[in-house]
Amino acid sequence: MRSRSTLALMGLLIASLVHAENFTEANTDRAKALIDAAVAAHGGDAMMEDLRTLVVKTRTVNYSVDQSRGTEAPWDTSINDSVDVIDIENSVFVNHAKGTGGGFENHNRTIINGEESYQLDYRAGTVAGIAEPDFATTSGPFVRVTPALLIRTLKEREANAHFLGETRIDGTDYNVVGFSMTVGPAISLYLEKGTNLLRRSERVFPGFGLVEYRFDDYETRNEVPYNRSFTLYLNGDVNLEREIKSLSVNVPIEDYLAVPEKFVAIPEVQPDPLSRQELSEGVWLIGGNGTYAMFVDMGDYIFAAGGTAGIPDRIDSLREVVGDKPLRYGMMTHHHFDHVLGVPAYEEEGATVIAATDHERIVRRAAASGETLDIQLVDDKFVLENDARRVEIVDIGPTAHTEHLLVAWLPEEGILFEADHFAMPAAGPVPPAVTSTKTFAKALEKQGFKVKLIASAHSAKPGTPEDLARALQTEEFQARR
Numbered sequence: 001m002r003s004r005s006t007l008a009l010m011g012l013l014i015a016s017l018v019h020a021e022n023f024t025e026a027n028t029d030r031a032k033a034l035i036d037a038a039v040a041a042h043g044g045d046a047m048m049e050d051l052r053t054l055v056v057k058t059r060t061v062n063y064s065v066d067q068s069r070g071t072e073a074p075w076d077t078s079i080n081d082s083v084d085v086i087d088i089e090n091s092v093f094v095n096h097a098k099g100t101g102g103g104f105e106n107h108n109r110t111i112i113n114g115e116e117s118y119q120l121d122y123r124a125g126t127v128a129g130i131a132e133p134d135f136a137t138t139s140g141p142f143v144r145v146t147p148a149l150l151i152r153t154l155k156e157r158e159a160n161a162h163f164l165g166e167t168r169i170d171g172t173d174y175n176v177v178g179f180s181m182t183v184g185p186a187i188s189l190y191l192e193k194g195t196n197l198l199r200r201s202e203r204v205f206p207g208f209g210l211v212e213y214r215f216d217d218y219e220t221r222n223e224v225p226y227n228r229s230f231t232l233y234l235n236g237d238v239n240l241e242r243e244i245k246s247l248s249v250n251v252p253i254e255d256y257l258a259v260p261e262k263f264v265a266i267p268e269v270q271p272d273p274l275s276r277q278e279l280s281e282g283v284w285l286i287g288g289n290g291t292y293a294m295f296v297d298m299g300d301y302i303f304a305a306g307g308t309a310g311i312p313d314r315i316d317s318l319r320e321v322v323g324d325k326p327l328r329y330g331m332m333t334h335h336h337f338d339h340v341l342g343v344p345a346y347e348e349e350g351a352t353v354i355a356a357t358d359h360e361r362i363v364r365r366a367a368a369s370g371e372t373l374d375i376q377l378v379d380d381k382f383v384l385e386n387d388a389r390r391v392e393i394v395d396i397g398p399t400a401h402t403e404h405l406l407v408a409w410l411p412e413e414g415i416l417f418e419a420d421h422f423a424m425p426a427a428g429p430v431p432p433a434v435t436s437t438k439t440f441a442k443a444l445e446k447q448g449f450k451v452k453l454i455a456s457a458h459s460a461k462p463g464t465p466e467d468l469a470r471a472l473q474t475e476e477f478q479a480r481r
């Protein structure tokens with residue numbers, strides 16, 4: 001009896017193993033056949049072997065979904081002009097970008113070229129070396145939106161590719177193949193049946209959502225089809241539209257690798273581990289890796305300002321100096337998604353979350369339990385005061401970045417905490433002020449704050465009024481020459 005059931009079980013196991021093997025093999029074979037067809041459709045040898053360099057100039061319109069000045073559509077748009085340069089054989093990549101948006105102006109170039117790798121800031125006129133240049137990570141975003149390069153990468157990595165299925169969208173039939181690049185989440189590629197051209201791709205970011213790319217118009221150059229535009233959808237909404245202004249194949253790229261003369265060398269960007277600074281007695285700026293929050297000891301409780309990434313770690317660090325004193329308030333500076341990530345952490349502490357009245361919906365949406373979230377809404381001003389301390393929470397908006405901006409102002413200490421308007425660089429001179437900084441400075445003047453120190457959600461280094469004045473006075477590098 002026992003041996004019979006064991007045999008039956010073994011038989012079942014063998015059957016399922018055989019089935020699994022066949023299934024895997026069949027799937028891998030199907031994926032490989034589809035990849036070969038896609039390679040042929042995207043230029044075959046001309047793409048796999050003859051393609052050496054690409055220089056692509058683009059104009060991108062970005063729709064700032066949930067990152068606009070207001071909390072609802074229509075969203076603010078920003079425009080970015082870019083040049084991407086890749087030398088596949090030598091693992092060289094350059095991105096030169098100039099744009100405006102969210103009250104910021106940017107003009108930068110990143111050069112990944114082995115030991116000659118640099119980060120250039122054209123507004124400040126500074127150049128910093130890149131200690132650990134990473135070709136795959138830096139070129140990844142360009143490769144993902146350039147079908148010829150994406151299909152090449154797919155072919156190179158076909159060992160980890162899978163056939164995911166067939167689907168029909170808006171009357172077009174697709175085979176879908178999934179694979180992973182060296183960095184980032186898995187990508188699903190939608191290959192149009194018949195032409196075998198890449199028409200769509202998608203990736204899922206946990207906690208963020210679905211990112212889709214669509215490639216609708218191909219033009220053949222040097223036997224390889226290149227897209228003339230693409231659209232990026234974020235959770236179904238248009239987030240980015242890019243037009244390819246020009247594309248050059250197998251041209252020399254040396255000109256893009258040179259650092260322009262008169263640029264001032266500044267130290268390399270260093271790793272920024274979690275740290276805690278005491279700005280004044282009982283006032284700490286805690287953070288690392290580009291995000292910081294301020295904590296104020298109010299005597300019998302703690303007030304916190306800032307909702308960026310990593311709030312639980314920052315609270316752990318705070319506990320080392322304040323023990324289990326209750327964290328009673330957590331202030332959200334504004335509604336942008338990277339500034340409400342901390343809501344659940346404050347919620348778990350049992351804290352009241354302070355937010356601008358206009359931002360209530362977004363803050364509740366960011367909470368683990370939005371309906372029951374304890375929230376204190378602020379119209380103009382909300383004051384916390386006792387024998388130990390006075391903290392004023394003031395809406396200093398509108399600015400060029402957001403309609404409402406809550407800052408935490410400690411009048412006794414002269415310390416102000418803000419987000420996204422004035423972040424000191426880790427090294428080098430204070431760069432010329434962007435529009436966001438200019439409107440922030442005007443708002444401070446209007447409030448009459450006698451500020452000694454400006455702590456920011458995105459800088460480890462608090463700025464002084466002299467730093468702010470210097471930023472406002474400094475002309476852009478090009479204008480200085």
Ligand SMILES: [Zn+2]
Pocket residue numbers: 334336339401402420
């Ligand atoms: Zn923001």
